[in-house]
Amino acid sequence: xxxxxxxxxxxxxxxxxxxxxxxxxxxxxxxxxxxxxxxxxxxxxxxxxxxxxxxxxxxxxxxxxxxxxxxxxxxxxx
Amino acid sequence: xxxxxxxxxxxxxxxxxxxxxxxxxxxxxxxxxxxxxxxxxxxxxxxxxxxxxxxxxxxxxxxxxxxxxxxxxxxxxxxxxxxxxxxxxxxxxxxxxxxxxxxxxxxxxxxxxxxxxxxxxxxxxxxxxxxxxxxxxxxxxxxxxxxxxxxxxxxxxxxx
Numbered sequence: 001x002x003x004x005x006x007x008x009x010x011x012x013x014x015x016x017x018x019x020x021x022x023x024x025x026x027x028x029x030x031x032x033x034x035x036x037x038x039x040x041x042x043x044x045x046x047x048x049x050x051x052x053x054x055x056x057x058x059x060x061x062x063x064x065x066x067x068x069x070x071x072x073x074x075x076x077x078x
Numbered sequence: 079x080x081x082x083x084x085x086x087x088x089x090x091x092x093x094x095x096x097x098x099x100x101x102x103x104x105x106x107x108x109x110x111x112x113x114x115x116x117x118x119x120x121x122x123x124x125x126x127x128x129x130x131x132x133x134x135x136x137x138x139x140x141x142x143x144x145x146x147x148x149x150x151x152x153x154x155x156x157x158x159x160x161x162x163x164x165x166x167x168x169x170x171x172x173x174x175x176x177x178x179x180x181x182x183x184x185x186x187x188x189x190x191x192x193x194x195x196x197x198x199x200x201x202x203x204x205x206x207x208x209x210x211x212x213x214x215x216x217x218x219x220x221x222x223x224x225x226x227x228x229x230x231x232x233x234x235x236x237x238x
Contacts, residue, residue: 013177017107021187024110055111 005073006030011040012069019045020052027058027076035061037073045070085114085232089225092238093122093149094157095166095181101126101238102184108234109191116232117188118225119216120198123238124207125149126185127195132211140206149211151181189215196220 007026011019019040026036046063049072053060061073086108090101101117109115119127128134128149135141148154155166173180179187189195197212199219209219229235 015176015178017103017110017184018179018187020110021106021191024112024191052111055113057112 003033003035005037006034007036009036009038011038011042011045013041015042016044016048020048023049023052023074024056027056027074030076032076032078035073035075037071039069039071041069043070045072049074083112083114084234085116085228086234086236087225087229087232088115088117089229089235089237090117090119090123090126091121092157093125093147093154095154095169096156096158097238098123098126098151098154099181099184101236102181102188104236105193106184106188106191109188109193113234115188115191115193116196116225116228117193118196118198118220118228119201121201121205122147124197124201124205124212125154126151127197127212127216128207129211129213134208134211135206137206143205149207151185196224198222198225 007030009022009026011022019042023036023038030036049063050060053074058077059075061075063070063072088101088105090098092098105115105117130150130152133144134149135144155163156169159165195216197216197219199221202208202219
């Protein structure tokens with residue numbers, strides 16, 4: 001299944017805890033199985049988004065650094 | 079399968095900007111991570127749920143306290159280096175420049191994520207703060223037994 005993200009979010013300039021807060025809010029806007037993609041500039045997301053995914057049970061599909069931004073895709077699991 | 083949510087109880091005793099900020103960051107982060115979060119505000123901590131620009135107190139002591147110890151997120155200063163309000167101004171400016179989310183927005187995020195804000199009845203009596211002085215999102219005032227009941231059910235408890 002190669003889904004396109006349902007939502008595309010821009011977290012550039014946001015610092016802790018807002019990327020985690022915003023991704024959690026985004027989960028409420030999509031259905032189970034759908035994807036959200038986001039870009040952030042806070043290096044903290046490299047640790048925090050995986051931790052958030054482990055805590056909540058949502059799936060972190062990808063997380064990568066591209067130049068100075070961090071891109072990640074999350075799948076709503078429940 | 080019905081999953082039981084993990085729970086976090088925060089006791090916020092401090093009314094300093096930095097400690098209140100840490101409290102709301104932890105609360106909103108935990109709520110975003112799927113936890114049920116209860117914040118119990120006691121003593122100086124009540125300043126973190128007071129409306130801005132209201133003066134509290136009825137008697138002489140209460141009014142003096144209300145003037146010298148202003149509540150509300152815009153009035154509170156850092157626990158160190160406040161220097162009569164200079165520190166507060168400086169920190170606000172620096173945090174704005176760095177793009178750190180400001181206290182009112184942090185608290186709103188916590189509220190939107192379902193964090194419960196509970197004021198301590200006894201502290202409200204001591205400081206002559208009533209429910210009208212508090213933001214409307216707070217619950218009815220509670221006592222220590224209510225806090226303990228939540229703390230007992232929580233996997234994490236913080237005292238700030």
